[in-house]
Amino acid sequence: xxxxxxxxxxxxxxxxxxxxxxxxxxxxxxxxxxxxxxxxxxxxxxxxxxxxxxxxxxxxxxxxxxxxxxxxxxxxxxxxxxxxxxxxxxxxxxxxxxxxxxxxxxxxxxxxxxxxxxxxxxxxxxxxxxxxxxxxxxxxxxxxxxxxxxxxxxxxxxxxxxxxxxxxxxxxxxxxxxxxxxxxxxxxxxxxxxxxxxxxxxxxxxxxxxxxxxxxxxxxxxxxxxxxxxxxxxxxxxxxxxxxxxxxxxxxxxxxxxxxxxxxxxxxxxxxxxxxxxxxxxxxxxxxxxxxxxxxxxxxxxxxxxxxxxxxxxxxxxxxxxxxxxxxxxxxxxxxxxxxxxxxxxxxxxxxxxxxxxxxxxxxxxxxxxxxxxxxxxxxxxxxxxxxxxxxxxxxxxxxxxxxxxxxxxxxxxxxxxxxxxxxxxxxxxxxxxxxxxxxxxxxxxxxxxx
Ligand SMILES: Cc1cc2nc3c(=O)[nH]c(=O)nc-3n(C[C@H](O)[C@H](O)[C@H](O)COP(=O)(O)OP(=O)(O)OC[C@H]3O[C@@H](n4cnc5c(N)ncnc54)[C@H](O)[C@@H]3O)c2cc1C
Numbered sequence: 001x002x003x004x005x006x007x008x009x010x011x012x013x014x015x016x017x018x019x020x021x022x023x024x025x026x027x028x029x030x031x032x033x034x035x036x037x038x039x040x041x042x043x044x045x046x047x048x049x050x051x052x053x054x055x056x057x058x059x060x061x062x063x064x065x066x067x068x069x070x071x072x073x074x075x076x077x078x079x080x081x082x083x084x085x086x087x088x089x090x091x092x093x094x095x096x097x098x099x100x101x102x103x104x105x106x107x108x109x110x111x112x113x114x115x116x117x118x119x120x121x122x123x124x125x126x127x128x129x130x131x132x133x134x135x136x137x138x139x140x141x142x143x144x145x146x147x148x149x150x151x152x153x154x155x156x157x158x159x160x161x162x163x164x165x166x167x168x169x170x171x172x173x174x175x176x177x178x179x180x181x182x183x184x185x186x187x188x189x190x191x192x193x194x195x196x197x198x199x200x201x202x203x204x205x206x207x208x209x210x211x212x213x214x215x216x217x218x219x220x221x222x223x224x225x226x227x228x229x230x231x232x233x234x235x236x237x238x239x240x241x242x243x244x245x246x247x248x249x250x251x252x253x254x255x256x257x258x259x260x261x262x263x264x265x266x267x268x269x270x271x272x273x274x275x276x277x278x279x280x281x282x283x284x285x286x287x288x289x290x291x292x293x294x295x296x297x298x299x300x301x302x303x304x305x306x307x308x309x310x311x312x313x314x315x316x317x318x319x320x321x322x323x324x325x326x327x328x329x330x331x332x333x334x335x336x337x338x339x340x341x342x343x344x345x346x347x348x349x350x351x352x353x354x355x356x357x358x359x360x361x362x363x364x365x366x367x368x369x370x371x372x373x374x375x376x377x378x379x380x381x382x383x384x385x386x387x388x389x390x391x392x393x394x395x396x397x398x399x400x401x402x403x404x405x406x407x408x409x410x411x412x413x414x415x416x417x418x419x420x421x422x423x424x425x426x427x428x429x430x431x432x433x434x435x436x437x438x439x440x441x442x443x444x445x446x447x448x449x450x451x
Contacts, residue, residue: 039061041063043073044073045423046219047426048422065249066230068232071231075217079215088384089434100219104212107219119313120311129174144166158195158196173318179321192346202405235249235273238261238274239275264292264424270393279415283410290400291398292394292397294345296351297341298359303379312329324363351385360377396425408426408431
């Protein structure tokens with residue numbers, strides 16, 4: 001899966017980031033010296049749980065408030081069909097020196113290297129593009145990414161600049177495939193809203209991506225062990241006027257010395273939490289300007305496989321950008337006859353208004369285009385609707401053409417040394433990823449411990 005890796009490998013190499021051993025250090029319960037201060041963490045996703053665990057190790061009393069009836073947030077695994085379906089994150093991107101790699105093994109999560117080279121991309125007539133043709137197109141695509149960035153002004157969208165520079169390619173189906181399965185998947189955006197200037201100014205770890213095969217929620221289950229987590233506890237208000245921070249949870253008051261807000265950008269955008277006093281104008285602007293993108297996932301299961309099970313990925317080049325054009329073959333790492341496909345950008349949002357049978361029809365049209373009309377319908381479908389999820393309102397954050405990457409730093413800034421912010425949307429260098437979210441939690445926990 002080419003998220004991050006495609007752009008980073010081609011646009012300028014991999015940066016170095018030194019992870020200190022203390023980032024991953026654990027601490028026995030009996031060594032912890034209580035410091036008498038309480039931190040209330042809002043949200044039990046990976047950022048909130050990482051922070052809570054770290055704060056507890058530093059002697060704080062920590063209460064985690066989670067709106068849903070379970071922890072994990074966008075690390076959510078559904079096992080009802082026997083095959084673990086990760087509705088949110090699936091991959092550890094760039095596992096070399098990525099803190100999630102160690103965490104995954106500590107948590108008992110198993111991984112498999114998903115080889116990007118094991119892909120065949122098909123035209124709508126069922127004929128695969130040759131490797132040479134595809135490699136050449138990908139090279140041109142890489143050059144186009146660079147050209148768009150170089151030609152852009154800060155308020156232009158990627159699509160606007162691309163269409164001007166590459167009018168022929170903008171209507172070409174293979175290019176629409178690359179723009180969505182590579183760029184929109186990577187950034188979480190629709191290219192009509194993505195900043196042409198800042199779309200790639202984040203960082204990535206090295207190494208080929210691995211997928212977690214027994215469920216990403218193993219990691220958040222592990223991080224949550226031993227913490228005081230209160231489920232079904234949506235926070236509706238945070239008052240930081242007085243010395244202590246006062247929160248409203250299910251109509252009841254709760255207070256602590258500090259609050260750490262780790263809810264998604266979409267929740268902040270939808271004003272689900274009222275702040276008193278109001279958030280500073282710069283923070284409100286950043287919340288408004290940065291975007292929450294949408295990506296949906298669809299798992300289809302059959303009794304037997306009709307596709308080439310030796311392939312890791314199957315690509316398809318339909319007219320509509322972002323529409324079921326990339327398939328992940330589960331037979332490579334499980335015994336299940338399952339394919340996962342995706343909807344990116346604006347098409348992802350469109351899928352949320354379609355019924356299950358409409359979704360299956362649309363996906364089957366693409367698979368029939370490749371494998372012929374005689375292939376059977378799947379026995380089961382599982383799907384996501386991230387845009388409608390009221391605990392997230394989208395998949396992950398991206399820099400829109402109305403914003404700049406500085407907005408991620410503004411979202412990370414704290415209020416009066418009392419209210420702190422974590423989450424993938426606060427980690428400029430690793431936004432939109434599990435490791436970015438995790439690192440943001442560690443960052444804020446250490447900030448609080450230093451006060
Ligand atoms: C479809 C999809 C695919 C992805 N693929 C990958 C991938 O392959 N690799 C990768 O590295 N990353 C991927 N990501 C991104 C990754 O999942 C996220 O960046 C990361 O999980 C975010 O963690 P978080 O702690 O910031 O937020 P979340 O996990 O969203 O946690 C926030 C928590 O806050 C809770 N909450 C919301 N409102 C309130 C409230 N008012 N009161 C209390 N609690 C509240 C939510 O219920 C949630 O549990 C993907 C995401 C999606 C959606």
